[in-house]
Amino acid sequence: MSATSTTVLLLAVFGASTVEMVEALTIVVAVGVSRGWRSALEGAAAAVVLLAVLVAAVGVPLIHYVPIDALRVVIGGLLLVLGMSWLRKAVLRAGGLKPLHDEDAIFAATSEELRQGAIGAVSTRRRDGMGFAVAFKGVFLEGTEVVLIVVSLGASQHRLGLAAGAAAAAAVLVALVGALVARQLSAVPENTIKLGVGVMLTSFGLFWVGEGAGVHWPGSDLAIVVIIGIFALFTLGLVTWLRRVGPRSGPSAPRVAVERTAE
Amino acid sequence: MNNIGRAARVFGSFWWDFLVGDTPELFIAALLIIVVALLLRHDHVLAVIVLPVMAVLSLMASVLHGRNKR
Numbered sequence: 001m002s003a004t005s006t007t008v009l010l011l012a013v014f015g016a017s018t019v020e021m022v023e024a025l026t027i028v029v030a031v032g033v034s035r036g037w038r039s040a041l042e043g044a045a046a047a048v049v050l051l052a053v054l055v056a057a058v059g060v061p062l063i064h065y066v067p068i069d070a071l072r073v074v075i076g077g078l079l080l081v082l083g084m085s086w087l088r089k090a091v092l093r094a095g096g097l098k099p100l101h102d103e104d105a106i107f108a109a110t111s112e113e114l115r116q117g118a119i120g121a122v123s124t125r126r127r128d129g130m131g132f133a134v135a136f137k138g139v140f141l142e143g144t145e146v147v148l149i150v151v152s153l154g155a156s157q158h159r160l161g162l163a164a165g166a167a168a169a170a171a172v173l174v175a176l177v178g179a180l181v182a183r184q185l186s187a188v189p190e191n192t193i194k195l196g197v198g199v200m201l202t203s204f205g206l207f208w209v210g211e212g213a214g215v216h217w218p219g220s221d222l223a224i225v226v227i228i229g230i231f232a233l234f235t236l237g238l239v240t241w242l243r244r245v246g247p248r249s250g251p252s253a254p255r256v257a258v259e260r261t262a263e
Numbered sequence: 264m265n266n267i268g269r270a271a272r273v274f275g276s277f278w279w280d281f282l283v284g285d286t287p288e289l290f291i292a293a294l295l296i297i298v299v300a301l302l303l304r305h306d307h308v309l310a311v312i313v314l315p316v317m318a319v320l321s322l323m324a325s326v327l328h329g330r331n332k333r
Binding site for chain 2: 073076077078080081082084085087088091092095097098148202205206209210212213214215216217218223227230231234238242247248
C-alpha cells in the first residue's frame with residue numbers, strides 16, 4: 001500500500017472523526033453543564049470503550065477471514081453510499097438549500113431539555129442516570145459512523161490499527177480543544193470538513209469497488225488522487241451552481257438549524 | 264425470543280436507515296456501480312471512464328432531486 005493511499009486514509013478518518021466528535025462534544029458539554037460532569041464524562045467514556053470494542057470485534061475478523069477482493073467490493077460499496085450521502089448533504093448545505101448544523105443552538109436546546117427533565121437540583125458529583133444515558137447515546141450514535149469508516153478503510157487496506165489511531169487522535173484533539181475553550185466547538189467549519197471527507201470517502205469507495213472487481217486503475221494507488229480531484233472539482237462546480245440558481249421554488253433555507261441526528 | 268426479535272429489528276432498522284434512509288437513489292446507484300464494475304472488469308479502459316462518470320451522475324441526480332424537493 002503506497003504512501004498516497006495511506007495519507008488519504010489518515011485524512012479521511014481524521015476528518016470524519018473530527019466532525020462527529022465535535023457534534024458529540026456539544027452533547028457531552030450540554031450534559032455536563034446541566035446535569036453534572038461526572039455522569040457526562042462517564043457516559044462518554046463508556047461509549048468510547050464500546051466503540052473501540054466494536055472496531056476490534058468487527059474489524060479484526062474481517063481482515064483475517066474474508067477474501068480481500070470480496071471485502072473490497074463490499075466495503076467499497078459501503079463507502080460509496082456513505083460518501084455520496086455525506087457529499088449530497090454537504091453540497092446542499094454549502095449551496096444554501098439546507099440549513100447548516102448549528103452547534104450553539106443544539107447546545108442551548110439540549111441543555112434546556114435536560115434542565116427541564118431534572119427533578120430538583122442535580123449534584124455535579126453524584127451519578128445521574130439521565131445525564132449518563134444522554135452523554136452515552138450522543139457519543140455512541142455520533143461514533144457509529146466513525147467506527148464504520150475506520151473498519152471500512154482500515155480493513156480494505158489492512159491498516160486497521162492506523163485508521164483506529166487516526167480516529168482516536170481526532171477524538172483526543174477535539175476533547176482537548178473543547179476542554180481548553182470550555183465549550184462546544186461552534187467555530188469548527190463542519191460543513192467544509194464534511195465536503196472534504198465526503199469527497200475522500202466517495203473516491204475511496206469507487207477505487208475499492210473497481211480494485212475488488214478486478215479493474216486495474218492506471219497508476220495503481222495514485223489513481224485515488226485523480227479520482228479525488230475529479231470529485232472535488234465536480235463538488236465545487238455543483239456548489240457554485242446551486243448558490244447561483246438557489247432552490248427551484250421559494251426562498252433559500254435558513255442559514256442554520258437545530259438538528260440532533262448522527263450525521 | 265422476543266428480545267432476539269427486537270434486537271434483530273433494531274439491527275435491521277439501523278442498517279436500513281444507514282444504507283437507504285431518505286436517499287434510496289444513492290443506494291441503488293452504489294449497487295449499479297458494483298454490478299457495472301464486475302461486468303467491465305476485463306475492459307479496464309472503459310471501466311475507469313464509466314465508473315467515475317456513473318458516480319458523478321448519480322450524485323448530481325440526487326442533489327438535483329434534493330433541490331427540487333425544497
